[in-house]
Amino acid sequence: MIPDQNRAIFEAGIKLGALYHQWVGTPISRKSAAGVESAIEQAVILQPYVEEITVRLDRTLMTENIFGYSELSGLMFNVEIITRVGFTYCRARLAPQDRYPLMQIVECYAITEISRH
Amino acid sequence: MIPDQNRAIFEAGIKLGALYHQWVGTPISRKSAAGVESAIEQAVILQPYVEEITVRLDRTLMTENIFGYSELSGLMFNVEIITRVGFTYCRARLAPQDRYPLMQIVECYAITEISRH
Amino acid sequence: MIPDQNRAIFEAGIKLGALYHQWVGTPISRKSAAGVESAIEQAVILQPYVEEITVRLDRTLMTENIFGYSELSGLMFNVEIITRVGFTYCRARLAPQDRYPLMQIVECYAITEISRH
């Protein structure tokens, strides 16, 4: 039997790994970035155990190629996700560190089940 | 020297092949479908030689898995694209045929350059 | 400070989520399947914290479309991965369950650091 906290952590990893490889390579520009952020958020929130997801894409890295657009790259991602299994939460992040798109657990916590009687 | 019509056709093929493989696998639901359609359109229109792009995703195929969502699959795509190189246009389509997501050229045409004097 | 076991679990989730969305949609056939399995394994093993990875793709689901090939879909995946952080290991799996490509933690364990004197 896998404890809830372990599963919440596992699910956070799945979602970050998945969104990264689903969306890297998408043509993007500063003008279209907000729409892509919203589409990623809407896709991730559909998946099981996701409580919250915030996606911000770094516009300063969206330098125009010779045709005037850019491509979504790993270092553009600033993502924070909260997963929940039972009463346990995991908050994790994808953000650039040392020029690497690093995924990290930020914190795990449990809320107390409210007594029902 | 490659004629404009050939390049317009080539570009239409590139864009359809690209969007298919960029987006297949995205978690999707009937509720989020409109946002994904719009995000695909906005990503494609950024690319060179694209005049128009319309993306419709077949909601009837979005059957819910055990977690209540679906995944964007090839047969869901109904896409029409118009590319332009010089004064020549190519209209092409991605739509299911015989249970295969078929990409086809619909028509090519040129407009006459308007005399400037 | 995140314990090693949590990080091993998190990394296992990342890798499974990533490979799924990187490779879904790839044209595939029974004949080419072994090459794709090997390419996925070689790509995953490059990533940090991965100790072992085994990818088997279900050939029985590779039914030919009208052009004689198939497309890698989520239910074809049978993947087992072992990640390691410090002396702690996580073994996780991606395999179909109830017609859903389910990712699950199989077990976590630690090996004892061998005394050096």
Next chain:
Amino acid sequence: MIPDQNRAIFEAGIKLGALYHQWVGTPISRKSAAGVESAIEQAVILQPYVEEITVRLDRTLMTENIFGYSELSGLMFNVEIITRVGFTYCRARLAPQDRYPLMQIVECYAITEISRH
């Protein structure tokens, strides 16, 4: 009715656009590059109208990140593809130009149908 040459050109575009977005983002290293090249070739050759495909990935761009691997990016691709529809061939290329991963038609040609009597 679309002439064979137009369809050969269209199919070349589709295949280049598709492989680009299918494979961009794959973890890669100089050691694993040959396996990825071969996997891409095997996936593309399955598809309709493809006669030949050669994929070379530029190892000099595979600089190691802090974890010792790299990620397949658009500028690494050197691809040549030959498509055929009827007796007409199209040769096209994906290669970097001005730091952009440019797709271009190289040439189209027809072979004469051999008289059968």
